[in-house]
Amino acid sequence: MASLLQPDRVLYLVHGEKKIRSPLSTLYFCRYCSELRSLECVSHEVDSHYCPSCLENMPSAEAKLKKNRKRICNQLNENFRCANCFDCPCCMHTLSTRATNIPAPLPDDPSKTTMKKAYYLACGFCRWTSRDVGMADKSVASGGWQEPDNPHTQRINKLIEYYQQLAQREKLERDRKKLARRRPYMPLAFSQHTIHVVEKYGLGTRLQRQRPGAPITSLAGLSLKEGEDQKEINIEPAQALDEVEPLPEDCYTRPINLPEVTSLRQRLLQPDFQPAGASQLHPKHKHLLIKRSLRCRKCEHNLSKPEFNPTSIKFKIQLVAVSYIPEVRIMSIPNLRFQKECQVLLTLTNPVENITHVTLVGCEEGDPEDINSTAKVMVPTKELVLAGKDAAADYDELAEPQDFQDDPDVVAFRKSNKIGFFIKVVPQREEDGDVTVSFKIRHDFRNLAAPIRPSEEGDAPTEAIWLTHHVELSLGPIIA
């Protein structure tokens, strides 16, 4: 029966740029627009970076602009990787540091030996150790491990700088052109191309979200830097070679040592080396994860803002739909038969603290939102009243139960802020798929976020507005 509680059985329709149907638990509710929002109709912004294993925080701006390579390795480099944690090159699990005792000669008296601790990296999942690739044990627990240097690093960095400068110059030229001569017939492809060019050279995806006319903030820092030294960066073009290293003679005859060959995934996770042999797989620093905040695209209010601390799972702002919209869940389904009326038991839960009135309306013929339903549904016509969610109800035994006059044909049971009610379903199609029904639920919503206008008459602080949502239920297959 736990399958009935699966979230994808009850879908709510979101009106956005695309019509999206998804469970209420994945949706957000913008209480300023009074509308449901899904992940695709909000803008995602990166809040902070953190390492998933040591939970160390790296502020986003610092991580992005810090380019000074002379700093010590304890600080973050620009690759968004943690300085302390490593990934196993074999199975990508997190490596742990283990210690062994080795006898080492005392510095004062070479003849005596004392036990010293030596540290090595080991993976608990695939049993890879740093000794497998020949990395010597270190005498410090952390900070001693170095990634091997790429011989091409300098050339790559120079190329990146050159192209970033080029992209910036092109962007400035384009802006100048736009301001100088307004050509309304300028083809759209041109401006798209420029944005693409800028993005290609890594000046940031923020440029895409900028509204026209607004100052380009991400380039501001760079332009200041460029102002300091305006020297042109020249690169030497790559030189083509006539002679290529020949293949070894036993290339075709040498038997393959299969454990030594790296898999594609192992190889491509280290794009600067791409080692073909497992004995050259060195551990890499662990990639950082992000904490993101969501913003409604229409009113620019934050819908979800997590806490800055990586160890905290709470939110500063959490406007999730389940805490504002009554949730429909399937409780029990009888055997569904083709063209026979069956009674399905659903529950409605009220997430807010005041009484909510809910009306269910079936979908009319030709409703453009009703595309998936394969059965006719008869919903109760009376208005359902849901009690408010009372956090202390479990403990308060003396409270009188509120008396709602419930029609036993409609309401099966009532329990604090939840009621169970019946709907009648007549499956219309005798096919293999699931029986799907849809209806609209209309409920009153008190907007506590609206600014309190000074009212002269002293009436109720918040007025209720009525919201309508389109709900689709998937009831399972027809049992003949």
Next chain:
Amino acid sequence: CCEGFEIDCRKKLKSLNKMSDKQNAQKSAKIAAGAVVCVESEIRGEVTIGARTVVHPKARIIAEAGPIVIGEGNLIEEQALIINSYPENIAPDSEGVEPKTMTIGINNVFEVGCMSQAMKIGDNNVIESKADLGRNMILTSGCIIGACCQVNTCEVIPENTVIFGSGCQRRVQTERPQPQTLQLDFLMKILPNYHHMKKTVKTTSAVTPAKN
């Protein structure tokens, strides 16, 4: 003459008991001195357990289709199942089936909940939790069968192989896993404080029936 008859009967019963004891003794576990085998473990059939081996409670060693010989220094944890069972296509009662001996070497670790039917296991292997070894496998030394890996191919696993992951990927490690001497010493001290042990057998004297 009644008394004589009684004494005769008693003598016959005693000799019969001795014979059946001897027969029974061959079918019960021979636990070497120095091994720590908890009473709550289930040992059925002809099982020989070497010295310094620790068998946790709720471990099961079942010798159905033949004897099992376990070497020294092994660690068999809770709910591990080492079973020498009949192959699937042979009924248990059919004749002409020779009992095959399952041999397990030294310093192996059978972690919690694993199941091993492999007929020959070498030394220094680790069979991690909930791993499943088939009957036709032969482990050499230093192999590690990862957690929840089901391996029932018909092959000899080369030395120092690690089998891990949901797809049973393999790789070769450069050194064998260390024997769990510290853990074994600790358990041999602590387990008798909390559990009753099965009686061990002195190697010099005659075989005595072990308490089950």
